[in-house]
Amino acid sequence: MLKKLYKNSIIDKPKITFSILVVILLSFGYFSKNFQLDASSDTLLLENDPDLKYLREVNSNYGAKDFLVLTYTPKNDLLNPETINHLTNLKNDLKSLKWASNVITILDVPLLKNNDDPLAERIKNFKTLSSDDADKERGFNEIINSPIYKEFIISKDGKTSGILVYIKVDEKISNLIKKKNNYLNKIDKGELNQIEKDSYKKFFQMVSNGVLKVEGQLFEEVIDN
Secondary structure: OHHHHHHHHHHOOHHHHHHHHHHHHHHHHHHHHHOOOOOOHHHHOOOOOHHHHHHHHHHHHHOOOOEEEEEEOOOOOOOOHHHHHHHHHHHHHHHOOOOEEEEEOHHHOOEOOOOOOOHHHHHHOOEOOOOOOOOHHHHHHHHHHOOOOEOOOEOOOOOOEEEEEEEOOOHHHHHHHHHHHHHHHHHHHOOOOHHHHHHHHHHHHHHHHHHHHHHHHHHHHHHHO
16 A cells, blocks of 8 residues: 555656655755854763863863964975065964964974084073074974974974964853853752753853854954965
């Protein structure tokens, strides 16, 4: 009976079936604009994870800096004067962004083997690749062979370097995160009453929309610049 019903309603009426499928697909496509996916670090961890709780305690007591890592691969080698000038301009452009607090490039790395002065003197008056009196070839070899810097701020082949952009603390978002964590702690301890549950649902929706919008604007600004 089901086979006959399937044949009569679907197989024998392909145009109607196709039309219905098109309407369904168009409906899904239209409402997909309301779909939101939160891919932040918080959603990738269990809220009752003890390591996550410990991390929050450490960040609360000692603070934490958010940063963005960019990679820079110039057409010429990294020691080329044109490359150094371009990287300096790029650093200044990034630093001028309203959400950036500081920018660190390979030009800012302290060089401790750039001359033969006593170690204490080299530490006190260290040079960088941007220093006018620095031996750039010697400094570059120090960086690329350093176990600290190698494959951290510079690739193994010495053609790509990293740019570290520290992001300013947004007090509004920071306070929202603290409020969210307070809600989650109460949920974990079973101390959340019905009024607070309703309040948390409204709060969570507001935070999701707001944070996603801020993150989108931030990365659009990075791309545009």
